[in-house]
Amino acid sequence: MVRVIIKGGVWKNTEDEILKAAIMKYGKNQWSRIASLLHRKSAKQCKARWYEWLDPRIKKTEWSREEDEKLLHLAKIMPTQWRTIAPIVGRTATQCLERYEQLLDEAQRRAEGLEEGEALREAKKLKPGEVDPTPETKPARPDPIDMDEDELEMLSEARARLANTQGKKAKRKAREKQLAEARRLASLQKRRELRAAGIYAGNGLYRMMKKGIIDYNLEIPFEKPVPAGFHDPVEDEYDKSAVTRQTEKRRDQIEAEERRKDKKKITKRRADDNPESIFAQKQEHKRSKLVLPEPQVSDKELEDIVKIGQTSDSIRELIDENPTSTLLHDYSDSFRNAQAARTLRTPAALSDAISKVSCILFYF
Numbered sequence: 001m002v003r004v005i006i007k008g009g010v011w012k013n014t015e016d017e018i019l020k021a022a023i024m025k026y027g028k029n030q031w032s033r034i035a036s037l038l039h040r041k042s043a044k045q046c047k048a049r050w051y052e053w054l055d056p057r058i059k060k061t062e063w064s065r066e067e068d069e070k071l072l073h074l075a076k077i078m079p080t081q082w083r084t085i086a087p088i089v090g091r092t093a094t095q096c097l098e099r100y101e102q103l104l105d106e107a108q109r110r111a112e113g114l115e116e117g118e119a120l121r122e123a124k125k126l127k128p129g130e131v132d133p134t135p136e137t138k139p140a141r142p143d144p145i146d147m148d149e150d151e152l153e154m155l156s157e158a159r160a161r162l163a164n165t166q167g168k169k170a171k172r173k174a175r176e177k178q179l180a181e182a183r184r185l186a187s188l189q190k191r192r193e194l195r196a197a198g199i200y201a202g203n204g205l206y207r208m209m210k211k212g213i214i215d216y217n218l219e220i221p222f223e224k225p226v227p228a229g230f231h232d233p234v235e236d237e238y239d240k241s242a243v244t245r246q247t248e249k250r251r252d253q254i255e256a257e258e259r260r261k262d263k264k265k266i267t268k269r270r271a272d273d274n275p276e277s278i279f280a281q282k283q284e285h286k287r288s289k290l291v292l293p294e295p296q297v298s299d300k301e302l303e304d305i306v307k308i309g310q311t312s313d314s315i316r317e318l319i320d321e322n323p324t325s326t327l328l329h330d331y332s333d334s335f336r337n338a339q340a341a342r343t344l345r346t347p348a349a350l351s352d353a354i355s356k357v358s359c360i361l362f363y364f
Contacts, residue, residue, distance in 0.1 A: 007042045010132070011049060013140045014151060018158045019046055020054060025162055037158045039150065048136040052092050059091055063099055067091070075100055094137040 015038055022034040028050070031043035038046065052058075063071075067089055074085045082093040089096055126132060147155075195217065214221050 007040055008045060008131075008135070009040065010135050010138065011041075011053075011140045012151075013143045014147075014155055015041065016049075016054060016140045018155070018162075019049060021158070021162050023050060037154070037161065039154050045136065052094055052134075052136045053138075068099070068103060071096060071100060072103065092137070094134055 018037055019034065022037050026033050031047045035041055035043040035046050041049075071085070071089055074088060078084055082096050086093040086096050091099075132138065198217075
């Protein structure tokens with residue numbers, strides 16, 4: 001016959017410790033995973049055990065007078081709503097219910113003038129065969145000296161699962177990081193030992209020579225060789241700018257180098273057949289003289305036109321008395337009518353060109 005384990009019952013000290021460790025690892029949202037570590041408890045029972053007994057925020061001290069007054073007042077306003085009353089009082093719902101029943105029993109005994117005896121205490125205890133409806137709110141049973149095999153197996157399994165705080169990838173990353181750190185320390189120790197022996201390996205020496213860094217193990221900085229014989233100390237005048245002249249370029253040297261670069265650029269452009277206008281200096285554009293167009297009608301032609309007009313007028317005067325004079329058309333009237341038909345306008349002013357010319361002639 002297969003052994004059936006009924007989940008529930010009184011909580012043991014080992015189960016409480018496993019529950020605390022599982023909550024530290026998995027948090028307070030994965031109750032099914034936490035319950036898989038406890039063979040005799042379900043996820044709902046684990047959650048109730050934490051929120052009714054193991055939570056560090058639960059007050060397990062004696063009730064004060066202010067808490068009792070608040071509990072009685074809230075129980076009168078909201079009867080049987082212990083889940084609502086509990087956070088207001090600062091206790092659990094089971095604690096509020098038990099304290100309320102205890103206060104009612106004490107008030108009833110005072111009213112009847114009775115004292116709590118041994119028989120009354122025995123009546124409150126569970127009878128043989130009865131099951132505690134709320135084992136989550138009771139203290140844990142202490143561990144026996146000799147545990148049974150099921151409890152030992154549960155304890156070893158929980159210890160193995162809770163000890164594995166990292167996954168496979170995290171373990172591999174940590175192992176690779178540890179190996180890399182070990183290689184770095186070994187290489188550093190090797191270089192230090194070689195440097196102490198006067199042997200330089202790797203790219204360290206090349207970098208120091210490239211940057212101009214002085215290696216105090218190889219040379220003495222600013223050393224002057226001592227000449228043989230006696231030496232006159234008068235000539236030993238230390239020039240502070242000597243180091244600067246050796247390491248840095250002067251400003252005039254930099255400017256001369258820039259000029260040489262510019263000269264090379266100009267020479268290269270001329271060699272590439274660039275137009276000379278790029279290298280020629282810009283000349284200022286002076287104002288040119290005013291050039292007017294030649295007149296289309298000469299003075300002689302104007303005199304001829306006037307003479308022709310005078311001749312036509314004299315001929316008309318001679319033939320006015322002739323009866324056939326009416327056959328000739330008089331264009332003077334049409335010219336006057338055309339002028340009258342035009343829109344009147346202001347007299348034309350001198351143009352800007354003429355005014356500018358007059359100003360120029362005046363100044364010259």
